[in-house]
Amino acid sequence: xxxxxxxxxxxxxxxxxxxxxxxxxxxxxxxxxxxxxxxxxxxxxxxxxxxxxxxxxxxxxxxxxxxxxxxxxxxxxxxxxxxxxxxxxxxxxxxxxxxxxxxxxxxxx
Amino acid sequence: xxxxxxxxxxxxxxxxxxxxxxxxxxxxxxxxxxxxxxxxxxxxxxxxxxxxxxxxxxxxxxxxxxxxxxxxxxxxxxxxxxxxxxxxxxxxxxxxxxxxxxxxxxxxxxxxxxxxxxx
Numbered sequence: 001x002x003x004x005x006x007x008x009x010x011x012x013x014x015x016x017x018x019x020x021x022x023x024x025x026x027x028x029x030x031x032x033x034x035x036x037x038x039x040x041x042x043x044x045x046x047x048x049x050x051x052x053x054x055x056x057x058x059x060x061x062x063x064x065x066x067x068x069x070x071x072x073x074x075x076x077x078x079x080x081x082x083x084x085x086x087x088x089x090x091x092x093x094x095x096x097x098x099x100x101x102x103x104x105x106x107x108x109x
Numbered sequence: 110x111x112x113x114x115x116x117x118x119x120x121x122x123x124x125x126x127x128x129x130x131x132x133x134x135x136x137x138x139x140x141x142x143x144x145x146x147x148x149x150x151x152x153x154x155x156x157x158x159x160x161x162x163x164x165x166x167x168x169x170x171x172x173x174x175x176x177x178x179x180x181x182x183x184x185x186x187x188x189x190x191x192x193x194x195x196x197x198x199x200x201x202x203x204x205x206x207x208x209x210x211x212x213x214x215x216x217x218x219x220x221x222x223x224x225x226x227x228x
Contacts (some may be wrong), residue, residue, distance in 0.1 A: 034216055040200075042221070042222075043200055043219035043220060043221050043222050044200070044219050045219065046150065046216045046217075046218070065154065085142040087151070089159070097142070097152065097154060097157075097217070099144075099151055099154070100151060101150065101151035101152075102151055
């Protein structure tokens with residue numbers, strides 16, 4: 001089993017739709033969780049950290065389920081500019097950081 | 110506050126040559142990470158360094174690859190005797206001091222990457 005697993009997609013959704021991505025991780029001792037966004041041929045950029053209590057930033061909501069070992073990202077009212085690849089990032093024990101392969105989102109007019 | 114800088118942005122090397130990729134972390138950041146991304150694939154961790162120390166090189170190929178982060182100057186990723194399979198985007202990221210890397214809740218900030226093409 002991979003340390004961090006994501007559905008690579010692509011997810012094709014119409015503008016205004018709500019879309020959710022999940023990411024599962026295998027190491028129960030993982031400590032920190034993040035969502036990054038990567039546009040084509042660009043560097044990854046931090047979208048948001050994921051806190052145990054869940055957190056929201058505008059149209060984006062991130063949640064963590066430690067019992068089931070997954071994190072999720074919900075995007076409401078999708079915009080064309082949301083089209084990108086969304087990377088799940090998990091920090092485990094001693095400094096070890098693992099990126100998921102990313103989920104590709106394409107928002108269609 | 111300048112972001113993470115990488116140079117060159119594009120590098121072309123012939124098989125057998127050496128490639129040197131440079132990364133200057135954000136001001137105040139003392140942790141540097143190198144990642145490789147092959148076309149249509151995810152980011153693969155290579156190495157994590159602090160000033161003058163390699164903390165974790167578990168993702169580095171055993172041969173031909175080396176990294177350093179000297180007391181003064183940028184971090185360098187060096188690839189000797191490059192082969193076609195080394196063609197990829199190489200990203201550097203930095204984070205502030207703390208419990209380390211993506212340690213505590215410190216996130217990583219990425220540079221624009223160096224695209225290496227081996228002909």
